[in-house]
Structure formats: structure tokens, C-alpha cells
Amino acid sequence: MAPRFHMVESGPRPVAPFSHAVEDDGWVILTGQMPTDPAAPDAPLPEGIEAQTRRVMDNLALILGKLDLGLEHVVQCRCFLTAFERDYALFNDTYKSYFPANRLPARTTVGVTALAVGALVEIDLIARRPTGEVS
Template sequence: MSPVFHMIAGGPRPVAPFSHAVEADGWVMLTGQMPTDPDAPDAPLPEGIAAQTRRVMENLDIVLRGVGLDLSHVVQCRCYLTDFERDYAAFNDTYQSFFPPARRPARTTIGVTALAVGALVEIDCLARRPEG
């Protein structure tokens, strides 16, 4: 199956030249999402790691729903924090609220020096379309 490149109507405005998601053989790879508001992409970012994490997770959900999936289909996340030591605990508190304890995706969290649009957090993920 050839890859399908998805741009989601009503999804977050891309901050660089990329697709919201690319799908191949039932796997859906989502581009890292930023804490921008799809309804007001030029508005200031939410303040603080909790609010930005919530917005990023909501943006991932928008993209997933645009391809007929949701967060329950996520099998792996990569998370990037600009101030790892300060924000890691609060990030985890917010992030975990989006997944039931028995159904948390595999995850890697990395401290980075900077992110696009001055964000504190970015998350990309891999989802799997159900078979059948």
C-alpha cells in the first residue's frame, strides 16, 4: 500500500512544510504537534507546561479524529520538553490524564534546547488502525 499523506481540515496550522499525518499499512504517523489553537493560530500560546501539554494532546486528537481514529489507537509517543527538569512532573500529570492507566502508549521524553513557535512541549505519535 502506498503512503497516504493527510492534511486535516480544521486541524492545527502547520508551522513548517509537512503533512499532519502519513499512513502506510495501517500505521499512522502523526507529525509533532505544537500548543497552538487551531481556531486562532496566531494567538499567544497557553501559559505553562500543563496548559501547553493539554493543547498539544487536544491537537493530536483533532488530527487522529481527522483520519477516523482517536487517542485509544496511539501505541507510541515521543515528547520533547524545553525545560525538562522544571516541567517533567507537571507534564506527566497532564499527559497521563489522556490515557487510562492500563492503556498507556510506549513513550520517550527528551529534553531539547528549543521548539518551534517558542513552545515548551511538542509531541508526535504513532497510531495503529484496527484490523478488519
């Protein structure tokens, strides 16, 4: 089966040339999401790392949901923070609230010098469809 490239009509407006997700053989890779509001893409970003992390996680969940998946299907996340030392602890508190304590995906978190649209955080992820399910 060839890879499938997904654009979610109600998803966040892309800030670069990419698909929201690419799927192959049950693996679903979501492009890094920014803390933009899909309903108001030109609105200012939320203030602070907690609000931006929530918006990013909600955007990821929205895309997964449109692909008949949820955060429970996530196996790995990559997280990027522009103010790593300042924001890491609060970011972790917010991020982990989206997953059961016994079901945390594998994760890498990296401090970076800048992100698109002036964001404080960006997260991409890999999810896996349950065996036998293909969308």
C-alpha cells in the same frame, strides 16, 4: 498500497513543510504538534506546561479524530520538553490524564534546547488502525 499523506483542514496550521499525518498499511504517524490553537493560529501560546500539554494533546486528538481514530489507537509517543527538569512531573500528570492507566502508549521524553514557535512541549505519535480498517 502507497502511503497516504493527510492534511486536516481544521487542524493546526503547520509551522513547517509537513503533512499532519502519513498512513501506510494501518500505521498512522502524526507529525509533532505544537500548543497552537487551530481556531486562532496567531494567538499567544497558552501559559505554562500544563496548558500547553493539554493544547498539544487536544491537537493530536483532533487530527486522529479526523482520521477516524482516537487516542486509544496510539501505540507510541515521543515528547520534547524545553525545561525538562522544571516541567517533567507536571507534564507527566497532564499527559497521563489522556489515557486509561492500563493503556499507556510506549513513550520517549527528551529535553531539548528549543522548539518551534517558542513552545515548551511538542509531541508526535504513532497510532495503529484496528486490523481490517483502512481509511
